[in-house]
Amino acid sequence: MLNDPMVLAPVADAIRVEPEKRIRDRSATEKAILKAAKSLLAEEGFQNFGINAVARRAGCDKQLIYRYYGGLNGLVEAIGADLGNWVKDRIPEDTGGMFLLTYGDLMERLSLLFLEALRDDPLVRRIVAWEVSENTEQVRRLSEARSKALANWLDRMRGSLTPPKGVDVVAVNAILIAAIQHLVLSASAGGQCAGLALKTSKDWEKAATALKRIVRGVYG
Amino acid sequence: MLNDPMVLAPVADAIRVEPEKRIRDRSATEKAILKAAKSLLAEEGFQNFGINAVARRAGCDKQLIYRYYGGLNGLVEAIGADLGNWVKDRIPEDTGGMFLLTYGDLMERLSLLFLEALRDDPLVRRIVAWEVSENTEQVRRLSEARSKALANWLDRMRGSLTPPKGVDVVAVNAILIAAIQHLVLSASAGGQCAGLALKTSKDWEKAATALKRIVRGVYG
DNA sequence: CAATCAAGTCACCAAACGGTGACGCGCCCT
DNA sequence: AGGGCGCGTCACCGTTTGGTGACTTGATTG
Structure with a gap:
C-alpha cells in the first residue's frame, strides 16, 4: 500500500507547480557550471568533487557537463585556466x-x-x-x-x-x-x-x- | 547424504575447486586486517580507503572488520595507536x-x-x-x-x-x-x-x- | 507552415559503496 | 553425546556514482 503508483501520480503533478524554466542560454549555463564547480571544490574539497555533485549544484543536468566540457577532466582544465592569473x-x-x-x-x-x-x-x-x-x-x-x-x-x-x-x-x-x-x-x-x-x-x-x-x- | 537438498550443489562444487580454508584464528585475522589497512592506506592513499577495499586486501569478509574493530573508525584508531611510537x-x-x-x-x-x-x-x-x-x-x-x-x-x-x-x-x-x-x-x-x-x-x-x-x- | 538543430531533461545502466541479518561450520566444555 | 559459542561466509539492502541513449522543447531558419 505504500508504494502505490496510482496514488503517486497526482502527487507528482502537484509537485511541479512551477517548473522554473531554465533559460536556453548555452554560455550562461557554461558559466553556471564553471562557477558551481569552483565553489563546490572550494567548499567541499576534492573528495566529493564529481559529475553528479557539480550538476546538482549548478542546477542542471550532468549531461550538459559532458557536452560542454567533455566531462570532469575538461571542467578541471577550465578551472586550471583561471589559475594562471x-x-x-x-x-x-x-x-x-x-x-x-x-x-x-x-x-x-x-x-x-x-x-x-x-x-x-x-x-x-x-x-x-x-x-x-x-x-x-x-x-x-x-x-x-x-x-x-x-x-x-x-x-x-x-x-x-x-x-x-x-x-x-x-x-x-x-x-x-x-x-x-x-x-x-x-x-x-x-x-x-x-x-x-x-x-x-x-x-x-x-x-x-x-x-x-x-x-x-x-x-x- | 549430507543435509544438502540444493540442486546447485554440484555446480558450487565445480566452482570452489580449492576452498583455501581460512584458519579460525581471531588474533591472526585482526593482524591481517590491520596490516592490510596500513598497506592499503600507504599505497593507495585515503581516497580509496574504505571497508570494502580493506576487506578485499585482507582477504576476509568486511563483516569481520565491523566485528573486530567496530568499523572503519575503530580501524583508523588502531592505526593511530601505532603512530605514537x-x-x-x-x-x-x-x-x-x-x-x-x-x-x-x-x-x-x-x-x-x-x-x-x-x-x-x-x-x-x-x-x-x-x-x-x-x-x-x-x-x-x-x-x-x-x-x-x-x-x-x-x-x-x-x-x-x-x-x-x-x-x-x-x-x-x-x-x-x-x-x-x-x-x-x-x-x-x-x-x-x-x-x-x-x-x-x-x-x-x-x-x-x-x-x-x-x-x-x-x-x- | 514545416524542417532543422541546439538546449535541456529524463530514464536507465552497471558498478561500487557502507552496512546488516542470517547461516554454516568447527572447536571446546560440561 | 550434545549444547553453546566464536569464527568465517554469504546474500542482500538502499544509495550513490560515472556514463549514455533517447527524448522533449524552443527558436530560428527556408
Whole structure:
C-alpha cells in the first residue's frame, strides 16, 4: 500500500507547480557550471568533487557537463585556466609604498603577501591540498599551471634585485613556499600546525613574525 | 547424504575447486586486517580507503572488520595507536656520534632526520596528506596523536640545550616542520615542489643543503 | 507552415559503496 | 553425546556514482 503508483501520480503533478524554466542560454549555463564547480571544490574539497555533485549544484543536468566540457577532466582544465592569473589577481603588484632595497626585503614582503593571498582563497587552498594528495593527470595539470604562474610572479617581482651569491635561491624559495603552503593548509584543516595554534589573528601574527625571522635569517 | 537438498550443489562444487580454508584464528585475522589497512592506506592513499577495499586486501569478509574493530573508525584508531611510537621507531635517538653543542646544531640534525624519516615512510606521508585535506574526527585523532608524539620527541631531544632568547621557538619550529612535510608530500606526489625538482638523490642533496642553510640562518 | 538543430531533461545502466541479518561450520566444555 | 559459542561466509539492502541513449522543447531558419 505504500508504494502505490496510482496514488503517486497526482502527487507528482502537484509537485511541479512551477517548473522554473531554465533559460536556453548555452554560455550562461557554461558559466553556471564553471562557477558551481569552483565553489563546490572550494567548499567541499576534492573528495566529493564529481559529475553528479557539480550538476546538482549548478542546477542542471550532468549531461550538459559532458557536452560542454567533455566531462570532469575538461571542467578541471577550465578551472586550471583561471589559475594562471591567480597571483596577478590576488596579489598586488606594487610594493605598497615600500622601497625594496635588498633581496631580503623583497622575499620578506613576498612571503607575507603569498601567505595572506593563500589564506583567503579557499579554492586554491583545496587545489594545493589536492596536489599533494593525488597524482592523476588532472592534478598534475593544475599543479603545473600554478607552479609556472608562481615562478613567473617571483621572477617578475625580482626586478633588478640580485640574490645573494652562494645560496641556491630556487631551493631556498621552494622551501619557503612549501612552508607557507603547509602552514595555511594545516591551519585551514585543523586550526594548528605542529603544536602551533593558527586560529586567531594573534596566532597568525606570531607565525608571520617567525616567518619573517626565517626569511631574514637566510637572506639577510 | 549430507543435509544438502540444493540442486546447485554440484555446480558450487565445480566452482570452489580449492576452498583455501581460512584458519579460525581471531588474533591472526585482526593482524591481517590491520596490516592490510596500513598497506592499503600507504599505497593507495585515503581516497580509496574504505571497508570494502580493506576487506578485499585482507582477504576476509568486511563483516569481520565491523566485528573486530567496530568499523572503519575503530580501524583508523588502531592505526593511530601505532603512530605514537613512530618517531621513536623511525628516528634514531642517539646523535650519530655528533656532539651537539648549540640549539642550532640540534635543530639542523633533527630537521634532516625528520626529513629522511618522512621520506621513507609512505604510510605517515599519506596520513599527513590526509590531515591537510580533510577535517573529520578520524583525521583529527590521527593528527593529534602524531602532533603530540612529535612535540614529545622534540622536547626529549632538546635535552639541556637552551634555545636562543627572543625567538618564538614553537612558531619557528612549526614552520620548519611544515616546510619539511610539504616538501616531502609534494615530492612524493609530483616529484617537484615550486619548481624545485625532487627526484634524484642529487635533488635531495640540494634541498637538504638549503634546509640546513635556513635552519642555520634562524638558529645560528 | 514545416524542417532543422541546439538546449535541456529524463530514464536507465552497471558498478561500487557502507552496512546488516542470517547461516554454516568447527572447536571446546560440561 | 550434545549444547553453546566464536569464527568465517554469504546474500542482500538502499544509495550513490560515472556514463549514455533517447527524448522533449524552443527558436530560428527556408
